[in-house]
Amino acid sequence: MHDLPAQPGIRTSLAELIGMRHHVHEVQIFSTPARRSPLIGLHHSRLRGRGVDFDQVRAYQPGDDVRTIDWRVTARTQKPHTKVFHEERERPIFIIVEQSRRLFFGSGLAFKSVIAAHAASLLGWAALEHNDRIGGLVFSDSEHHEVRPRRSKQSLLQLLNWTVRANQGLSADSAVGPRDGFSLALRRAREVLRPGSLVVVLCDERALGDTAEQQLSLLARHTDLILMPLSDQLDHALPAAGLLRFTDRYTQLEIDTQDADLRLGYAALGAARQARWQRLAQKLCVLLMPLHTRSDIVEQIREHLQSGGRR
Template sequence: MQTPASHPGIHIDLAELIEMRHRVHEVPLFSTPARRSPLIGLHHSKLRGRGVDFDQVRVYQPGDDVRTIDWRVTARTQEPHTKLFHEERERPIFIIAEQSQRLFFGSGQCFKSVLAARAAALIGWAALGHNDRIGGLVFADNEHHEVKPRRSKQSLLQLLNLLARANQALAAEASPASRDTFGMALRRAREVLRPGSLVIVLCDERALSDNAEQQLTLLARHIDLLLLPLSDPLDHALPAAGLLRFTQADAQLELDSHNGDLRQAYRAQAQAREARWQRLAQKLGVPLLPLSTQAELVEQLQEQLSALRPRKVV
């Protein structure tokens, strides 16, 4: 097998994942004093009173929670005042990243497996720079590896090393597992994460089984979610290129892509997958940021986050 460096976009190595730290400033994934992220709600919705610090006291305004009134200041000034709190910036961020055989494919700028690894690295470096605890779970067809969330560079490097090793182990002749590895990874996350964590999900768009959807629904009760399903242009539409032959291990498949009904049915299946993700994200009230191998990662995230930013009323 040739080295990843000789196959850009097909495999990825640890050095490239480390280099992703230089691109964090291009994408406002987390808020800073100088920049507010469209995803800021992910850092404020489910802490349920844990990790909350006193900030300041100000004059009571209509709509303030009466339970936060500062009665001592109110009595001293003879004017209602309320306490303001801010949530601790440090929280567990857990990246669930797929590196299975079904991601070892791509007709765009890179394979889906590489896109997943790059996105995980970018988010990991952003979280570390935001002073959050970072950990995760990398799952392949027959195994998974976990890193406990910690606020340390070593923890992130351990996760990136697992990603690189799993990515380089992917090969064209391997057979995908028949188990619902995505659902199993989500169930494991439910077992190890405490309420108030933020889970970043990077998986194949086709991974959303009934069991996985149920696990995501259960996770969303106590944990914030960010969903990033991955796809390739050929997942959504077949080109009219005549007879197409596909092989995997000992199995072979032939498709006549000149058949209009076949292409339409293929496209309809892809649209149904997209719609299912959209319905799930809407039901759970979580952000959905689909990624494609067709475009560069940072540009996609910039465009998606820009669309999430509230429009100013003129």
């Protein structure tokens, strides 16, 4: 594909996403023998196999190897339990990244769509360097493209290429896609991923509806999740800027931002969206790492790692 002219912060390019590999060493996303990442708990292998290092005994789950069943614990508890071992092999990492019109906005350093693309690239290069299998799914308003996890640079480049194509296709005049695009992407991930995979979800903060929440709950049963919803400061607070007009191809909206009640109601909606993500992460016991448009992705990931993430 041919990149459009550079528009820093508005659109990204394949060269830009490939260049993100140089920033991998600035943040320790995955653990190495010499350094332990604060996210190590997410990356310890949950693959069910016959490794040499015993980890723990836990309740049997569909898909577990029957040869690892602990019969003594099973007899004592009257419920099937299995032994879990750590294995020295790569882990499938699947990145779901949104590139829809609702992300084509930003009042800070970059548009949300660009921050999402940068995050997907940084995580992808880190996973590849960690010798993991990398794949993912890019979805926009009109289509989605899937890359099966493989331990291959070509696999990552294919994912980044689809991300750039979707990103550069965004514009203020783009048609708004179906509301359930996010849910469909999650459902597809459930169909192709095996138990023990690590799934990174990069989407607009406003994408979490009832159906998407249900799909995330089902996905979390057999995979590890990192939730990375994106927002802009204007998604949470309106400035007192007087009369503002918003238009698209068909409609026009006019609001008075001097209205204090309007601003309070708008802020309450933004806070409710954040709270819903937090409740979901707590219920599923998964990592929540919200992203924003005020700083670059390397700085944001570093801040999350320093705080150990929020569960």
